[in-house]
């Protein structure tokens with residue numbers, strides 16, 4: 001059995017913003033690390049003034065990947081989508097092992113792509 | 127066990143020592159009663175120990191229907207496998223009888239690694255490819271034979287999947303061939319009937335700690351009539367007909383003998399109970415949907431290997447802290463750690479990665495099985511709630527790639 005940091009355990013056991021918000025599936029960002037069996041989908045909803053109003057995610061992955069999704073979604077929501085966390089932020093905040101960085105990058109990719117997608121769609125509408 | 131320790135369902139790895147075995151062993155660890163060297167039969171200390179060793183030899187031989195004279199004590203099944211594979215092949219190779227060996231990709235590492243060593247020594251090894259359910263046919267084995275085949279090494283019950291090879295029929299097919307048949311019965315002895323003489327097996331590996339005996343002792347059965355000869359791995363005082371020199375560990379051997387006697391007495395009843403428990407476990411897990419049984423329905427009674435669709439093996443393992451089970455690939459890198467057995471059966475990497483072996487013993491209770499099902503169900507529900515792979519699986523109702531048909535694949539909640 002692997003050892004995980006307390007922060008990873010906390011987010012793994014109590015993931016924040018897990019699941020895809022209903023009716024927002026069009027603003028999706030995906031990331032995948034097939035060799036590690038990790039797959040991540042983020043959904044973001046942008047409101048007025050470039051503010052992230054909702055975020056959700058799904059993850060097929062190890063505890064560190066799931067914790068990264070949870071923590072990153074919480075950070076993105078709290079900052080209103082202004083400062084999106086990077087994989088290195090996730091590693092620092094959660095105490096990820098060095099081999100988990102590639103999986104945090106998958107989370108970063110998915111989150112950033114979802115927010116970019118949401119912005120683009122909002123711009124197309126306005 | 128201690129109240130907060132996990133439920134132990136890893137009996138294919140090792141089993142708890144039977145209290146009767148412990149009781150039998152204790153006198154042999156006492157200073158005077160257990161003192162004698164079984165080879166020093168010139169005085170009563172040694173004679174006393176030698177008698178105990180010979181009684182144990184009879185008990186071990188009786189469990190697998192072999193002649194006691196064929197039993198060679200070893201440190202376990204790993205050593206027995208090494209002695210059998212290296213010893214038989216080298217003996218034949220050195221006498222110009224041939225340098226070809228047949229085995230299977232799903233064998234234990236204790237056979238596969240010595241086979242690699244034989245390759246380094248110039249032997250040619252044919253590793254048979256099992257079917258998707260892990261099975262091997264007699265025809266496959268016979269077709270692989272050549273005139274220069276000197277050894278066929280096949281396990282009885284597989285330690286990861288419980289799949290049973292048709293040893294009796296294979297032995298029958300080999301009757302007119304000069305090749306020696308070695309069988310690793312570490313998982314089957316004490317759980318399935320093993321009939322060395324009836325089947326015509328030449329070499330058979332056993333391990334005490336797999337059947338409620340002590341760790342660190344096992345045996346290689348070496349056919350004594352007509353005498354089968356092996357190249358020994360070690361050289362020394364000539365004990366065990368020269369196959370395995372070194373002072374015998376009386377307490378370990380006595381424990382192994384007692385474990386075999388207890389197993390033989392309860393064999394049929396224990397096996398029937400294990401089948402019931404295993405089937406109860408399987409139907410409970412299958413009820414969760416999206417589970418695949420790796421192996422066959424008619425395998426060894428104590429092993430159930432299950433792949434769970436739509437979850438990552440490492441996450442499921444972390445969720446199942448309350449269960450001591452064995453992960454198919456307890457590692458985030460599928461490449462590095464996927465089980466060679468599941469891989470040989472063609473199980474897709476994602477499923478192999480979320481495969482777990484549950485293994486039971488006569489000490490396992492119905493309540494333990496039910497709690498294991500409940501804990502697994504909770505873990506699956508939690509992890510699948512946010513799994514994109516599970517959502518896709520539910521939308522399409524289709525098995526993930528690699529789900530071998532006909533081995534218990536159970537889509538969306540059907541009973542196995």
Ligand SMILES: Cc1ncc(COP(=O)(O)O)c(C=O)c1O
Pocket residue numbers: 138139201202203204205207234236281283284285310312313332333334343344
């Ligand atoms: C089929 C099989 N062969 C060999 C072994 C090795 O046995 P031992 O631990 O006695 O060396 C095991 C157990 O790991 C096994 O399951």
